[in-house]
Amino acid sequence: xxxxxxxxxxxxxxxxxxxxxxxxxxxxxxxxxxxxxxxxxxxxxxxxxxxxxxxxxxxxxxxxxxxxxxxxxxxxxxxxxxxxxxxxxxxxxxxxxxxxxxxxxxxxxxxx
Amino acid sequence: xxxxxxxxxxxxxxxxxxxxxxxxxxxxxxxxxxxxxxxxxxxxxxxxxxxxxxxxxxxxxxxxxxxxxxxxxxxxxxxxxxxxxxxxxxxxxxxxxxxxxxxxxxxxxxxxxxxxx
Numbered sequence: 001x002x003x004x005x006x007x008x009x010x011x012x013x014x015x016x017x018x019x020x021x022x023x024x025x026x027x028x029x030x031x032x033x034x035x036x037x038x039x040x041x042x043x044x045x046x047x048x049x050x051x052x053x054x055x056x057x058x059x060x061x062x063x064x065x066x067x068x069x070x071x072x073x074x075x076x077x078x079x080x081x082x083x084x085x086x087x088x089x090x091x092x093x094x095x096x097x098x099x100x101x102x103x104x105x106x107x108x109x110x111x112x
Numbered sequence: 113x114x115x116x117x118x119x120x121x122x123x124x125x126x127x128x129x130x131x132x133x134x135x136x137x138x139x140x141x142x143x144x145x146x147x148x149x150x151x152x153x154x155x156x157x158x159x160x161x162x163x164x165x166x167x168x169x170x171x172x173x174x175x176x177x178x179x180x181x182x183x184x185x186x187x188x189x190x191x192x193x194x195x196x197x198x199x200x201x202x203x204x205x206x207x208x209x210x211x212x213x214x215x216x217x218x219x220x221x222x223x224x225x226x227x228x229x
Contacts (some may be wrong), residue, residue: 030217043118043205043223044156051215090157092215098144100218104155 006103029094118221135206142208
């Protein structure tokens with residue numbers, strides 16, 4: 001069973017701090033990795049995609065990928081109360097598969 | 113870009129009714145669309161993969177005769193929940209992938225909240 005695991009949280013950080021969200025995956029041949037943000041009662045919104053080992057930065061967000069450790073993370077700098085949401089890690093397996101495997105999500109609460 | 117529109121946003125209906133949900137890619141063509149279901153405080157569960165011009169691929173445990181999927185064009189997929197019952201009440205979300213490459217991200221519609229009385 002291919003799995004994606006996340007700490008469910010809640011992860012509570014003060015406003016302005018760095019929030020660090022982590023995700024591990026079991027399928028060693030996974031090629032594509034995505035972070036989605038989901039506000040309560042809403043559908044997921046794509047934040048970042050990452051395909052190669054290392055860091056990828058987009059504004060206040062940085063995704064980090066380590067395929068050897070089967071680990072992907074999302075850092076949110078200067079966290080704002082509006083960042084409070086559930087963050088879903090999604091992994092696409094290797095090969096010609098369409099499916100994304102989603103983690104259960106980490107609830108982030110940014111305290112003003 | 114990559115806007116996915118889903119309609120309706122809310123449906124409340126009586127048990128036994130069939131409900132159709134539409135998913136449209138507004139600014140791109142989508143050969144593949146996906147249908148998910150999400151129960152409260154749970155993650156997304158893939159129900160089926162919808163392929164334009166061919167039969168949908170259903171996940172294990174999903175009844176294909178109950179959840180009818182049609183993907184007749186490159187911009188529209190529909191999910192029909194037939195003879196809906198209260199246990200079918202859930203948040204249904206579609207997504208579409210831009211382009212034909214498997215590593216492209218999925219973009220989600222706004223979801224349909226279905227309540228069966």
